[in-house]
Amino acid sequence: MTVTAQTMTHEPATPRRRGPMTPVEIASAGVMSALAVAAKVLGVVMPAGGPIVAALATVPLAVVAYQHRFRVVLATAAATLAMSSVMGGATAWITGLASVGVGVAVGWLHRRRLGWPAAWLAGLVLAALNAVQTIVTLLVLSESRILSLKAARTSAEGMLRMLERIPGLAPTVAVWRDVLDWLVQHWWVWLGSGAAVTQLIGVLIAYAALGAVIRRLHLGPVADPLLAALESRGASSPGPLPVSMRGITFRYPGSTVDALQGVDLDLAPGEFVAVVGPNGSGKSTLATILAGAAPTAGTVSRPGVAGLGEAGGTAYLAQRTELQMLGDTVEEDVRWGTDAADEVDVAALLEAVGLAGLERTPTKELSGGQLQRLALAGALARRPALLVSDESTAMIDPAGRAGFVEVMRGLPARLGTTVVHITHDAAEAAGAERVVRIVDGRVATDAAGAEVAARPPVTAATRAQVLPSNPIALHVEGVTHTYALGTPWQTTALRDVDLDVRVGEGVLITGHNGSGKSTLARILAGLLVPTYGVCETGGKPVAAQVGSVALAMQFSRLQLRRPTVALDILDAAGVRWRGPLGPEQVDYVVSVLASVGLPPELLHRGIDDLSGGQMRRVALAGLLARQPRVLVLDEPFAGLDADSRAGLTEVLRGALDNGLALVVISHDTEGLASLCGRHLTLDQGRLR
Amino acid sequence: MTPASARPRPNLASRRGAGMPRALPWESPISRLWPGTKLLCLTALTTLLVTRPRWLVIGVVAAVYLVVALLARVPRSAVPRVPMLVLSMFIGGFIGSAMGGDIMVYLRFTALGVVVLLGTALLLWTTRPAQLVPAFATLLRPLRLLRVPTDEWAATMALCLRGIPVLTDEVGAVADASRLRVGWQQRLRAAPEQTGGWARTRASYAEGLDILIAAVSASARRAAATGRAMTLRGGVPAVPRERVRLGWGDLVAFAGTAAVVAGALIALR
Numbered sequence: 015m016t017v018t019a020q021t022m023t024h025e026p027a028t029p030r031r032r033g034p035m036t037p038v039e040i041a042s043a044g045v046m047s048a049l050a051v052a053a054k055v056l057g058v059v060m061p062a063g064g065p066i067v068a069a070l071a072t073v074p075l076a077v078v079a080y081q082h083r084f085r086v087v088l089a090t091a092a093a094t095l096a097m098s099s100v101m102g103g104a105t106a107w108i109t110g111l112a113s114v115g116v117g118v119a120v121g122w123l124h125r126r127r128l129g130w131p132a133a134w135l136a137g138l139v140l141a142a143l144n145a146v147q148t149i150v151t152l153l154v155l156s157e158s159r160i161l162s163l164k165a166a167r168t169s170a171e172g173m174l175r176m177l178e179r180i181p182g183l184a185p186t187v188a189v190w191r192d193v194l195d196w197l198v199q200h201w202w203v204w205l206g207s208g209a210a211v212t213q214l215i216g217v218l219i220a221y222a223a224l225g226a227v228i229r230r231l232h233l234g235p236v237a238d239p240l241l242a243a244l245e246s247r248g249a250s251s252p253g254p255l256p257v258s259m260r261g262i263t264f265r266y267p268g269s270t271v272d273a274l275q276g277v278d279l280d281l282a283p284g285e286f287v288a289v290v291g292p293n294g295s296g297k298s299t300l301a302t303i304l305a306g307a308a309p310t311a312g313t314v315s316r317p318g319v320a321g322l323g324e325a326g327g328t329a330y331l332a333q334r335t336e337l338q339m340l341g342d343t344v345e346e347d348v349r350w351g352t353d354a355a356d357e358v359d360v361a362a363l364l365e366a367v368g369l370a371g372l373e374r375t376p377t378k379e380l381s382g383g384q385l386q387r388l389a390l391a392g393a394l395a396r397r398p399a400l401l402v403s404d405e406s407t408a409m410i411d412p413a414g415r416a417g418f419v420e421v422m423r424g425l426p427a428r429l430g431t432t433v434v435h436i437t438h439d440a441a442e443a444a445g446a447e448r449v450v451r452i453v454d455g456r457v458a459t460d461a462a463g464a465e466v467a468a469r470p471p472v473t474a475a476t477r478a479q480v481l482p483s484n485p486i487a488l489h490v491e492g493v494t495h496t497y498a499l500g501t502p503w504q505t506t507a508l509r510d511v512d513l514d515v516r517v518g519e520g521v522l523i524t525g526h527n528g529s530g531k532s533t534l535a536r537i538l539a540g541l542l543v544p545t546y547g548v549c550e551t552g553g554k555p556v557a558a559q560v561g562s563v564a565l566a567m568q569f570s571r572l573q574l575r576r577p578t579v580a581l582d583i584l585d586a587a588g589v590r591w592r593g594p595l596g597p598e599q600v601d602y603v604v605s606v607l608a609s610v611g612l613p614p615e616l617l618h619r620g621i622d623d624l625s626g627g628q629m630r631r632v633a634l635a636g637l638l639a640r641q642p643r644v645l646v647l648d649e650p651f652a653g654l655d656a657d658s659r660a661g662l663t664e665v666l667r668g669a670l671d672n673g674l675a676l677v678v679i680s681h682d683t684e685g686l687a688s689l690c691g692r693h694l695t696l697d698q699g700r701l702r
Numbered sequence: 703m704t705p706a707s708a709r710p711r712p713n714l715a716s717r718r719g720a721g722m723p724r725a726l727p728w729e730s731p732i733s734r735l736w737p738g739t740k741l742l743c744l745t746a747l748t749t750l751l752v753t754r755p756r757w758l759v760i761g762v763v764a765a766v767y768l769v770v771a772l773l774a775r776v777p778r779s780a781v782p783r784v785p786m787l788v789l790s791m792f793i794g795g796f797i798g799s800a801m802g803g804d805i806m807v808y809l810r811f812t813a814l815g816v817v818v819l820l821g822t823a824l825l826l827w828t829t830r831p832a833q834l835v836p837a838f839a840t841l842l843r844p845l846r847l848l849r850v851p852t853d854e855w856a857a858t859m860a861l862c863l864r865g866i867p868v869l870t871d872e873v874g875a876v877a878d879a880s881r882l883r884v885g886w887q888q889r890l891r892a893a894p895e896q897t898g899g900w901a902r903t904r905a906s907y908a909e910g911l912d913i914l915i916a917a918v919s920a921s922a923r924r925a926a927a928t929g930r931a932m933t934l935r936g937g938v939p940a941v942p943r944e945r946v947r948l949g950w951g952d953l954v955a956f957a958g959t960a961a962v963v964a965g966a967l968i969a970l971r
Contacts, residue, residue, distance in 0.1 A: 045869070089851070165807050165812075176801060221762045239935070499712060571916060
């Protein structure tokens with residue numbers, strides 16, 4: 015279920031908000047300023063020239079100015095300026111203020127839907143301001159200005175004297191000398207106009223770029239149905255149960271169909287209720303109503319308010335675990351948002367969810383299943399009366415899933431908490447006291463749980479060893495990689511790694527975060543030249559033929575560059591297509607999509623309208639379209655539900671049979687035995 | 703591990719030396735100063751340098767910075783490698799000014815630039831970014847009298863700081879993905895279709911735009927998810943607060959800076 019996609023409205027029509035920044039606003043400000051700083055720190059490794067990069071670096075701020083009110087823009091600007099000076103030194107300040115002006119102006123222009131004439135006007139005004147600012151600064155710093163002009167004048171004078179000796183050039187040199195003198199005397203003319211022109215170009219490029227961003231990403235104010243419920247926090251005392259819902263109908267803003275139609279439901283304290291139904295049936299919408307969102311029609315009666323996130327109120331667990339963690343360590347995350355005065359027994363909470371003793375573990379080292387347990391511990395810290403789990407098990411591997419459901423099932427008896435567990439896996443509903451089935455936005459059945467036959471375990475045969483006679487596709491020998499070699503920050507990520515992958519062979523490499531996995535992936539793909547050792551395919555270093563080893567990244571969105579599926583697949587195959595597609599291109603893209611099991615309807619779908627599983631397959635389709643010899647996959651199953659995993663495995667098995675060599679880098683082994691005959695472990699940079 | 707001497711020479715790309723200054727992985731009297739002290743002293747000395755760029759000032763400030771560098775135990779290997787382009791520009795300018803007759807002006811100008819950069823580098827070498835956020839919050843507090851919401855700014859800065867490593871990775875991944883594709887395309891390209899300067903500029907703008915949109919898309923999703931997670935867990939993050947404890951070191955730093963600034967202003971009157 016993609017709640018965010020459903021709840022985004024496409025037109026920027028925010029009601030003017032006042033008062034302190036909401037969490038959503040702070041998150042937006044923080045993340046976008048981090049993006050601006052990250053882009054600056056990396057110097058943005060793009061093949062574009064200076065002014066283009068500078069203009070594009072203002073876009074994150076412009077996005078905030080387009081989406082949010084001025085107070086948020088100001089916080090973003092302050093954070094960007096402060097952090098870029100922390101990361102990049104004082105020089106970042108000098109260009110910083112001018113770029114803040116550009117970002118704010120451009121975001122505002124788009125927000126007001128003002129066209130190019132207005133953009134030119136704003137550009138000219140900002141250009142004039144920048145010229146004045148430059149001249150005033152240089153007037154104030156008069157000694158530095160005179161010094162630098164003098165230094166430049168002297169160097170130029172030396173060059174001119176050399177040129178003067180060349181016969182026949184003397185008259186020309188005299189003219190140049192006059193020009194030089196004029197430039198030094200009238201510094202404000204050219205320095206001022208130079209600053210103005212740079213600023214004008216910056217505004218125009220940023221204006222065009224933000225326009226493209228808005229067209230492709232449907233950035234609008236995010237209308238989260240839970241927002242109203244969150245804003246009423248602390249207004250009255252929480253009392254979510256017992257709840258009685260009558261005739262509930264819900265329609266998302268901008269939608270033409272009801273997500274829920276006339277739903278009646280009662281919940282008592284201390285129940286475990288499973289809510290099942292196919293994708294898109296309205297299960298998640300029901301979850302948001304339970305958590306306190308106001309329905310479009312119908313009545314919800316409770317003794318108090320839902321009290322989302324409050325002590326004794328309602329807790330809500332979502333699907334994506336890696337985005338829910340807020341603390342750097344397990345303990346910090348559990349305590350997040352509770353007052354210091356609240357007595358939180360972290361050890362007992364961790365014990366209850368099966369994470370005993372992990373208080374000090376950094377959250378980024380936890381697996382998906384552990385993260386979801388951590389999110390549950392954070393929710394339980396507030397002793398909620400109602401726990402709503404919205405497909406919280408969808409992205410955990412089956413082993414972790416069973417244990418997690420077991421923990422939730424014990425909560426009613428243990429803490430008196432009512433648990434509503436939403437799932438599309440019938441096996442998880444088996445044995446629940448009560449199972450509510452939702453179909454097409456209506457309650458189809460609401461009955462005591464029957465014993466549903468558990469799904470037969472998937473019998474995936476372990477892939478047999480590949481014949482040693484197959485040729486070697488990828489050869490890695492004695493690879494050691496040290497970052498920042500010879501500096502105080504020297505760290506060795508990989509030590510003496512040897513690896514041979516044969517044609518048609520799959521190799522699984524597991525390891526914790528920080529074990530050198532991403533360094534290894536980048537070296538295998540030729541993006542990083544190892545400090546020592548060789549990494550070759552076809553007898554030549556991979557780094558000399560970047561692209562011959564394909565790399566499927568964990569976060570597929572980062573790999574997709576063009577606006578639509580068809581254009582991206584063509585781009586991946588080496589064709590930068592513009593304009594409408596011809597029948598030849600359509601046939602080609604449809605066949606590539608079919609090779610990864612995607613339907614032809616996705617041809618013209620926007621990249622950002624795809625689900626996570628679809629994105630991953632489109633990225634894979636693009637990689638396979640080039641027929642690479644070797645494919646490296648980084649965490650291919652992270653964040654995918656069971657069906658998507660099965661589909662992806664099928665595609666990869668076919669590719670292996672066609673002679674592809676496969677290296678899978680993952681932190682769990684789930685479902686990979688059928689692809690990889692060999693399993694190696696990466697531990698502190700050593701491969702065993 | 704094999705001793706370095708027994709190893710073959712590392713490849714060229716790994717011998718680039720240090721990049722941007724960042725916090726040195728050890729403690730020193732300078733790293734134990736309150737970060738606000740360093741920010742204020744650096745601001746004062748930089749202002750003095752750029753408003754009065756005389757030999758006397760440059761020399762005294764350079765001497766102060768060298769003492770600080772010794773106290774912070776900054777090794778030579780931490781100093782960023784000067785890019786070839788900058789080095790050749792310096793040499794070209796030097797030769798020109800030698801012929802042009804006023805070599806001291808040129809040297810003074812160069813020295814000014816080096817000393818200003820050295821000051822910034824010292825701050826970055828001795829301060830972790832995580833220490834600077836609360837210091838910013840403290841230094842900004844007086845602005846609250848003007849009803850500026852500095853607490854929100856500090857919270858935003860803390861979130862920004864947490865996000866920078868992740869987003870640096872993500873922007874890097876986008877650039878990697880782009881390299882993987884461009885690398886492929888370069889091999890495929892039979893005839894260079896776009897050779898003109900304007901066409902190349904346009905192409906690189908389109909390229910940059912694709913990269914930017916991928917990065918903004920990923921960030922927008924992250925922001926939405928983080929905002930939702932924060933609201934579900936009790937709202938706005940706590941404002942990073944510090945208890946400012948000024949020690950002898952801070953006193954010495956303030957006194958030293960004040961002495962340098964006052965002395966320079968009197969001497970140059």
